[in-house]
Amino acid sequence: MIRMQRRTLGRTLVAAALAAPLLPRAARAQGAAAAWAPTRALRFVVPFPPGGATDVVARILGERMQAKLGQPVTVENRTGAAGNVGVENIVRSAPDGYSLLMGTTGTLTINPHLYRNMTFNPATDLAGVSMAFATxxxxxxxxxxxxxxxxxxxxxxxxxxxxxxxxxxxxxxxxxxxxxxxxxxxxxxxxxxxxxxxxxxxxxxxxxxxxxxxxxxxxxxxxxxxxxxxxxxxxxxxxxxxxxxxxxxxxxxxxxxQATSWGAVMVPAGTPAAAIERLNAVIRESLAEPATQQRLVAAGADAVVSTPAELAATMRSETEKWGRVIREARITVN
Structure with missing residues (x-):
């Protein structure tokens, strides 16, 4: 995972970052994913109401992805059950690259410890595309x-x-x-x-x-x-x-x-690798833009990118961390 925001390049992240330069990796990913290109609008689900940090970042990122993909990227706010409603909407969507989720620390790594009646598992029913931000x-x-x-x-x-x-x-x-x-x-x-x-x-x-x-x-x-x-x-x-x-x-x-929250772009499990690679490349390109970074900084967020494998490792580490907090604080929901 690579933090893009220059003022905090040295900060400790929620998972270990790989130090390979951004642009060569992005170029390689773009070349490998050239076979997939969207032909219609994409949905970008935010599992919280408008105005929150997740929504703010998703709209900034979605705008730049739209410009690069040549198709509309429409942000949808689907709320309820601490984000589970929005996450499940993506889990149940077709795995075709057209349905995206802005997942968060809470929805991806905390909720599985709290909601015993969840009908999905973020670790297996979603596929990671890239980290997007940390706050x-x-x-x-x-x-x-x-x-x-x-x-x-x-x-x-x-x-x-x-x-x-x-x-x-x-x-x-x-x-x-x-x-x-x-x-x-x-x-x-x-x-x-x-x-x-x-x-x-x-x-x-x-x-x-x-x-x-x-x-x-x-x-x-x-x-x-x-x-x-x-x-x-x-x-x-x-x-x-x-x-x-x-x-x-x-x-x-x-x-x-001390704690840092983060957001990551996810898709339904089973989404073709070519689509994930193309989306990863576009996210990297979007978050590498100085103007995009400046907008995120002004909003209080740091741009962060990763490979799908790095994102999976982050999810495992954070799931373990917050599970300990939930047990020690004796937090229950249902």
Whole structure:
């Protein structure tokens, strides 16, 4: 997996990256996949509502893929069950290269530990095309919360266990599990309030209906910049250039709460290898464009690419990691 965003090339990723240069590999993939070219519109399913980080990145990427493929790439928001509704829609779609999913940490590696009644397995019923992006989370609070720093928030939570609540994009989403990791690291208790996506959860944090959220940076950034919520810490290994005055979890004394979320383009299992190779090449080309990288950076995301094999390794590693968090935090959904 290769992180494309220059300001964070040295950051630790969720899986080991291969160091081969991007353009030669992309050129090889493009040449190998020249036999497949779409002849009609492609569907790009986002399993969360519009406005969240996953949706923002999918629309930026979809726009560039459309230009390169010469066919429309239409983003569809199919929500419900912490993203499972959208994922299943792609699992049940024809494996012909025309149905894509923007999978996430939550939908691909967390939900299988939480939903025992899932009728599909992301590891076997989907095929990876490429990683697409990685984002840090950011701890935000409603301005009415009397905490100016993360240490002050922890002190408040310890003084009032279970009295404050945090919003998430749904049970099992990354915006649910990253706060659970923080709770374990900081030894605090907050009530979880799940929503149908991170955008409505953030709206309720702004409104004060919930007090805290560990949202992905792309979706939280506009509210932070508008002073609608207060940012206390970012979860990545380094400070964000977009929030240079906001410390990391490690700087605040909670290194064990470090976490990065990611998104990856997936297709139904059984999709022809030629289609996957062509889509992988187009994703690489799109994310290599400086203008695309700048748009992602402005949204708080880092462009990341990978081979299908690297993506499969990432999914295995992340599935193991978040399974441990779920067990230790004793999280259950059904």
């Amino acid at each position: 840090d989370h950011v701890v935000v609070v409603n301005p009415s919360v009397p905490a100016q720093t993360l240490q002050e928030l922890v002190a408040l939570l310890r003084a009032r266990p279970g009295q404050l609540s945090f919003g998430s994009g749904g049970n099992g989403s990354s915006t649910h599990l990253v706060p659970e990791l923080f709770k374990l690291a900081a030894r605090v208790d907050m009530q979880h309030v799940p929503y149908r996506g991170s955008a409505p959860a953030l709206n309720d944090t702004v409104a004060g209906n919930v007090q805290v959220m560990l949202d992905q940076l792309p979706s939280a950034l506009p509210m932070i910049q508008a002073n609608r919520v207060r940012a206390l810490a970012v979860t990545g290994p380094r400070r964000s250039s977009l929030l240079p005055n906001v410390p990391t979890m490690a700087e605040a004394g909670f290194a064990e709460a």
